[in-house]
Amino acid sequence: MAILKIARMGHPVLRRPAQPVETPIPAVVRQFALDMIETMVDAPGIGLAAPQVHVGWRIVVFRVPGDRATGGAGDLPMEPQVLVNPAYEPLSEEMVEGWEGCLSIPGLRGVVPRFARIRYRGLSLDGTAVEREASGTHARVVQHEIDHLDGILYIDRMPDLTRLTFTEEMRYFGADPTVRGPSGRV
Template sequence: MALLTIARMGNPVLRAMAQPIADPTDPDLARLAADMIDTMIDAPGVGLAAPQIDVSRRIVVFRVPADRGEGESVATTVLINPVIEPLDGGMELGWEGCLSIPGLRGLVPRHSRIRYRGVGLDGQPIEREASGFHARVVQHETDHLDGVLYIDRMDDLKLLTFIEEAHHITEARNG
């Protein structure tokens, strides 16, 4: 497999609507997904969307390690043409970073519970409910397919910080 170059904020592909995928069983798509997974793990990250590697297609890969998912782990998943449905009006603030915006973190509001649908590389439907970190990762990666970066979702840019300085915001918020 190949490690791919990650597009950084400013690259126009990150602000464009990605194109739907007609044939999820295309062998070229399987190779792309494998390269995306290798790139995500090497970065290291928990998710990667095709626009982040300069491919304007509606495919994301993600995983939820047990230590990040409040005890829940989700194996590496390839999700094609994803659709998200919020399950309630609840929103939660949580820290997010992005491989396309290295070195920064921000407190981002996200739906606390979602249902997501899409298809896998075998063409079979995938439908799951998610909450917490799992829901956050899926929303973050799916946003990339619509040209949205996490900073666009932030209500207050005072909550955007360099990773090394994030403790100041956390300490101030926890009083």
């Protein structure tokens, strides 16, 4: 396996829509997804999309760490997952604000509204159909990563850029994004 180089904001690959992966899923794609997981864990992050590592395929990997899961329905801890050709739909119009960061925008955090509950679909690496309902961190990370497949960064979803800040400043001034507030965080 290999640690892949992460594209940072400003690189054009992050703004291009990713292309669907052919089925059956080729061995090269399966190996690439395993490299993505290794890269995500090494970074460390909780999600990574193929465009973030300079590849224009519709693949995301994510996990839900125990300390970030709410424990509610659809938001339990999850080991690393792979979704090929994923899509999601909101299960209600309810939006929840939460802090997000991104491996492609290092050192910054922002408050982003996301759908509170979603249903997502995709394929596992062996080509099996995956369909789940998600809420909390689970829903937030899936929405964030699928946005990357459409060339969207979390800052594009922020209605108030005064809530974009350097992580170091948040910690210095006591607004630590790792502390769960009433609206959660990523």
